[in-house]
Each structure stands twice: as C-alpha cells, then as structure tokens.
Amino acid sequence: MVEGYCGALLGCRSVLRIKRSAVEENVRELFRFGGKKLIAVIKSDAYGIGVKYVAPILRELPEVESFAVACVEEGVLLREMGIKREVLILGGILPEELEAVKEYGLTPVVSDIEHLKIIGNEDIKFHVKYDTGMGRLGFVDEFVDDPRVVGIMSHLSTPADEEFSRKQIERFEAIVRRYSRKIKVHLESSAGVIYRVPYTTHIRVGLAIYGEKPLKEYPLRLRPAxxxxxxxxxxxxxxxxxxxxxxxxxxxxxxxxxxxxxxxxxxxxxxxxxxxxxxxxxxxxxxxxxxxxxxxxxxxxxxxxxxxxxxxxxxxxxxxxxxxxxxxxxxxxxxxxxxxxxxxxxxx
Known part of the structure; x- marks a missing residue:
C-alpha cells in the first residue's frame, strides 16, 4: 500500500519515495553495529524527507527509544502526531517556549546558563550538552549537576578526523565520570558510530537512517531509502x-x-x-x-x-x-x- 498523495486528479510532476523496509533495515543495522538504542534525529522535517512520513515508521521500531528535533515547534508537531516517546529539543529553550515544553512534555537540552534560568524551579527533566570541541552549543567549563538531569550529550565536530575525535571522546568521558547516578549518555552521530564509544548508552543518528553514508569509508551495511x-x-x-x-x-x-x-x-x-x-x-x-x-x-x-x-x-x-x-x-x-x-x- 502506498501512503501519501500523488493525486490521480492532478497527477504529480515530481515525487519523493521513502522505502519503509529500507528505513527499518537501516535502523536495525545501526542498532546491531552500535549495540545501543537509537535517539532518532528527525529535525528540519526529518532532514527534508518529511517528518509526517518518517516518524510513523520509526515509532514502530523497538530499536528507537527517543526522538530529537531542533526546536520546540518541531517537538509539538511530533506530540500532535501521537508520538509518545521522549522528544529532545536539541536547540535549547527560549523564555516564550517554556509553557509549550511543560504542556507537551518535551525534554529540552540545556547548553547555556540562561536555559537553566528559564526552566527555573519547574519540574522539567532535561539533558545537558557539553562542548568538547564543536564550538557551537554546550558548556565548556561549567558542570551542571541537578536532580532533573536525565541525560548528557556532546557532539563530534569532525568524525573523519580520528585523532581529534578521540580527544573529544576522552574529554566527554571525564565529564561522564562526574555523574554518580545512572543517566542517558549520547555522543555518537551517524558518522560517530564508527568509534563504538564504550561508555555511552545511546547513539544519536539521523542521516544513516535514510541509507546515506556520512563517511567515504563506512563499515555499516546501509540501504538507500x-x-x-x-x-x-x-x-x-x-x-x-x-x-x-x-x-x-x-x-x-x-x-x-x-x-x-x-x-x-x-x-x-x-x-x-x-x-x-x-x-x-x-x-x-x-x-x-x-x-x-x-x-x-x-x-x-x-x-x-x-x-x-x-x-x-x-x-x-x-x-x-x-x-x-x-x-x-x-x-x-x-x-x-x-x-x-x-x-x-x-x-x-
């Protein structure tokens, strides 16, 4: 059965087709290779593919534990689509978004002291992002230890550069060790899964879900979807x-x-x-x-x-x-x- 619309009345001049079986195979391969549950990154309308088509496929897969999007607006859309699993807001939180975060049960990623101020004393669980070499979002010298922290993350800036990536992995490990309780730990992206970081609990992937190889030499068996x-x-x-x-x-x-x-x-x-x-x-x-x-x-x-x-x-x-x-x-x-x-x- 074909879902979506390429109308018989108007026809269509161009069509993008998503092969469900290929998406499912790629998710299983990522899980097999990484040995960890997936945080599926479906920001920016599922990388332009179409979140309303991709999310329903992914939510049926046991290997996918959480979803990640860029902003609160994208998170709200997932909730309105019926997504019940954890939805991470990778781009932090702005003051006017706090009520939506609470109402829709979204999980912001805190990467700036101002994000903590916005959350204040609200009963909101969140992840913390640490900057180990990306130079974008994330704490560099500060350490956030709060009972509401349910996960921590970092991001590899240049997965193809093994020497620098190893340094980031080491820096993040030092941060992970400072947490005495069990939390989610995620660092590896679609490209970063090649490092099979032993101390992380999840892999955070987007591109590879669609069968696109993020590196020229890539050991996973992916199927373009x-x-x-x-x-x-x-x-x-x-x-x-x-x-x-x-x-x-x-x-x-x-x-x-x-x-x-x-x-x-x-x-x-x-x-x-x-x-x-x-x-x-x-x-x-x-x-x-x-x-x-x-x-x-x-x-x-x-x-x-x-x-x-x-x-x-x-x-x-x-x-x-x-x-x-x-x-x-x-x-x-x-x-x-x-x-x-x-x-x-x-x-x-």
Whole structure:
C-alpha cells in the first residue's frame, strides 16, 4: 500500500519515495553495529524527507527509544502526531517556549546558563550538552549537576578526523565520570558510530537512517531509502549554435535533442549542478545543459527513447544524495533539506 498523495486528479510532476523496509533495515543495522538504542534525529522535517512520513515508521521500531528535533515547534508537531516517546529539543529553550515544553512534555537540552534560568524551579527533566570541541552549543567549563538531569550529550565536530575525535571522546568521558547516578549518555552521530564509544548508552543518528553514508569509508551495511523522480515536460531538437537557458552558459556545438524536466532549484536541485550534473533515464545519463532554473532543468537526452510525461531519476539507490552532493560541491544534508514541499512524498 502506498501512503501519501500523488493525486490521480492532478497527477504529480515530481515525487519523493521513502522505502519503509529500507528505513527499518537501516535502523536495525545501526542498532546491531552500535549495540545501543537509537535517539532518532528527525529535525528540519526529518532532514527534508518529511517528518509526517518518517516518524510513523520509526515509532514502530523497538530499536528507537527517543526522538530529537531542533526546536520546540518541531517537538509539538511530533506530540500532535501521537508520538509518545521522549522528544529532545536539541536547540535549547527560549523564555516564550517554556509553557509549550511543560504542556507537551518535551525534554529540552540545556547548553547555556540562561536555559537553566528559564526552566527555573519547574519540574522539567532535561539533558545537558557539553562542548568538547564543536564550538557551537554546550558548556565548556561549567558542570551542571541537578536532580532533573536525565541525560548528557556532546557532539563530534569532525568524525573523519580520528585523532581529534578521540580527544573529544576522552574529554566527554571525564565529564561522564562526574555523574554518580545512572543517566542517558549520547555522543555518537551517524558518522560517530564508527568509534563504538564504550561508555555511552545511546547513539544519536539521523542521516544513516535514510541509507546515506556520512563517511567515504563506512563499515555499516546501509540501504538507500529515498528516491526522487520528475516528469519530462517537453522535448525538442535544437540546431548547432543555439544557446540554452538563462545567461547562455551553454551553446550547442551540434544538433542536440533536449528535454525539459519538471524539477529545478525551487524543488531542491542546486544551481551549482548546472552544466556539470546529470539525471538518469532507464540507466542512461542525461547531462544537465545550461543553468538550472527555478522550476525546470534542461538535459541532453541524446539517443535515449524519452517521451513527454516519462519519469527521470534525480536520486535513487544507485545515485544517492551523497553522490549528487559531491557533484554539487556540498553535503547530502543540504540537498535533502532543500527538497521542497511541492515534491510529493510517498511511503512504499
């Protein structure tokens, strides 16, 4: 059964599909490799994939113990979706958010003395974040020992750098030892799980849930869970010497058959892929020619037997967000978060 909407009445020009079985397999693999329950990070609309589609899959899995989001607003949404498990607010708490935190039973992550002041004497359980080398959120020299502390965390800034990551792991261990009671301890991210830190109780993962490998050399067996396809809007043959798209950054050197695809930078295809990336059609690479525009991308279809209305592939198991990101000169997180709401979502 397919969930979501790609309406029969209007059809759809682009669709993002989430493969439930792949998400489930990836969660089990993360649990197997790390040996610990997961805190599933589904901030930023589940990294752009669609939280209302991803969260219902994850909440059915025994390996997922908690959820983590960036802000109170995202936490409230999870509660309204019926999520009962612990929901961590990674981005702390602001004064005007206190009532919502209490009403919806959210768990803020305290990383600044001002967060403690906001919570005051309220009966609110919280986690504490320590900065061991990230230089973003977290206490550096202060130590927070409060009976309401139910967990502590830190964050690896450069998991690919083993020497620096080991230093962070050691610094955090010294902090962990200062707590005399049993609490949740989490440090390892999707990339950080490779360190199998012995003193943590949970792993805090996001990207790997979708089968995207955060490091080039990654020992986990992940299965890409997301695909994106878009429709062909138009086909025509252009003569040699004909400019293509805004700015005339591409001029045909020969007669060329081009296709216009209903997917542009407003849908999430970064403009930096202009004249360098490609889309796929039945295994054929269709080079992107000219500048990617807001709603459309022009490709060289060559001899491929493409017809108007056909589907071309933007992201797939063979061509992941990671592969696309390398071509675009960015990271998969940015590409995923850029996928717009007009790209229909489905769970299969």
């Amino acid at each position: 997301v695909s994106i396809r878009a429709r062909v809007l138009s086909l025509k043959t252009l003569p040699a010497g004909h400019p293509i798209s805004y700015g005339r950054t591409f001029v045909t050197e020969r007669e060329m058959r081009i296709g216009v695809i209903a997917f542009g930078y407003a849908d999430g295809l970064m403009k930096s892929l202009s004249n360098r990336g490609y889309l796929l059609y039945e295994g054929n690479k269709l080079p992107i020619v000219g500048n990617i525009t807001m709603d459309m991308t022009i490709v060289d279809v060559g001899t491929a037997n493409v017809r108007v209305g056909d589907w071309v592939t933007v992201v797939s198991e063979e061509r992941t967000f990671g592969e696309l990101a390398r071509e675009a000169g960015t990271i998969p997180y940015e590409l995923m978060c850029n996928v717009s709401s007009r790209v229909k979502r489905e769970v299969t």
